Amino acid sequence: MRIGLLGTGPWAHITQGPALVEHPGVELVGVWGRRPEAAAELAVALGTHPYDSPEALFAECEAVAFALPPDVQAPLAVRAAAAGCHLLLDKPVATTVAGARQVADAVAAHDRASVVFCTLRFAPETEAWVAAQSGTDGWLTGRADWFSPVFGGADTPYSQSVWRQERGALWDVGPHALSLLLPPLGDVADLAAIRAIRGPGDLVHASLRHTTGATSTLTLSHTVPPQAANVTAELRGAAGVSTLPERADGGAVRPFQRAVDALVEAAGGGPAHPCDAHFGLRVTEILAAIEAALDA
Incomplete structure (x- = not known):
């Protein structure tokens, strides 16, 4: 699977980037970030290429992995699904129910596979x-x-x-x-x-x-x-x-690679993983309800 990485923060450096480079079943196509200089730096460290726009990266990939804040991730995930990419999302999918629902709806509308990376669930x-x-x-x-x-x-x-x-x-x-x-x-x-x-x-x-x-x-x-x-x-x-x-104290690289495995399986016609975009939507609904109870 040809996969791109969106995001250049600590999570991308420590976990997602190394996990994708080391995974034998995927090819890391490139990196996009909101700061071009950070994307260029991370791309060099990972031995891949920086991209100037998300759409340019989507066009070269079968899937994209997100290492971005949730409310930056959500609208980009909608665009990625519309471009034909499967989605490896970070949690939470969004911090608004509307944002999470747009992601889940885009996955369903474009028949894309999705996995939300909850670290413990993939350990x-x-x-x-x-x-x-x-x-x-x-x-x-x-x-x-x-x-x-x-x-x-x-x-x-x-x-x-x-x-x-x-x-x-x-x-x-x-x-x-x-x-x-x-x-x-x-x-x-x-x-x-x-x-x-x-x-x-x-x-x-x-x-x-x-x-x-x-x-x-x-x-x-x-x-x-x-x-x-x-x-x-x-x-x-x-x-x-x-x-x-x-x-086991092995960090998050191996769990993330297991999330990649789940996405590859689902994209290849296998069963959807329980932690998919629809699960991500339900989690957002519950967290929003907890927040409402706190405010009340």
């Missing part, structure tokens, strides 16, 4: 855990806690991310949490019934009711100190207690 250990719990009946409740020090004193390349500063952990890691809880517990039954409160910094607590009758809670923050950072998920029910296994 082998986590993917196996989600599959096993989704095949288990009788869950009563679940929780997902994501305590991150991105804005709490840690030295990370994402601390300067403007969109993360503006939208907080709810929109950045909320999709990860939902990608773990929705498969075993079912869709959120009633968006209007969501309850949420704010805590210190950007901390958010939210409670959800699912179509299976189970309930769940999300606790999300990017403003805890490094010594308080942790990521966990847990389910409780007739089968007992099941806790998310620790992920």
Whole structure:
């Protein structure tokens, strides 16, 4: 598969660019970025070519991967699908329901494959855990806690991310949490019934009711100190207690390559991955409803 990369930030440098270069099943055609000089620099580092416009890159590719802020990604994804490209999207697809729906509609209208890269869902250990719990009946409740020090004193390349500063952990890691809880517990039954409160910094607590009758809670923050950072998920029910296994400390390159595999399979006529653009739309609807509950 001939694939292009849109975006030149830390995610493109650290994860997506190296993953595409090293993947044996794809050819990285080139890079486009909003800053031409950054695109040229990244293209040199990856051994590929910079492109002056997204459309020029779309014309040379079968698929495109996005490493852009969500509300920059969404309209470009619509244009890419219309140009005939399959989509490897970053999460969240957009921070507005309208933007996410436009992406999902474009994928359907142009019969394109899509995958939304939720890092944990494509890590082998986590993917196996989600599959096993989704095949288990009788869950009563679940929780997902994501305590991150991105804005709490840690030295990370994402601390300067403007969109993360503006939208907080709810929109950045909320999709990860939902990608773990929705498969075993079912869709959120009633968006209007969501309850949420704010805590210190950007901390958010939210409670959800699912179509299976189970309930769940999300606790999300990017403003805890490094010594308080942790990521966990847990389910409780007739089968007992099941806790998310620790992920091997190998970074996000291999999970991203597994997302590429899923896109290649779907584009070749295989089944759509559960984390596709329509799932991305539903995640945006849920996060927007949590935000509305916070505002209320």
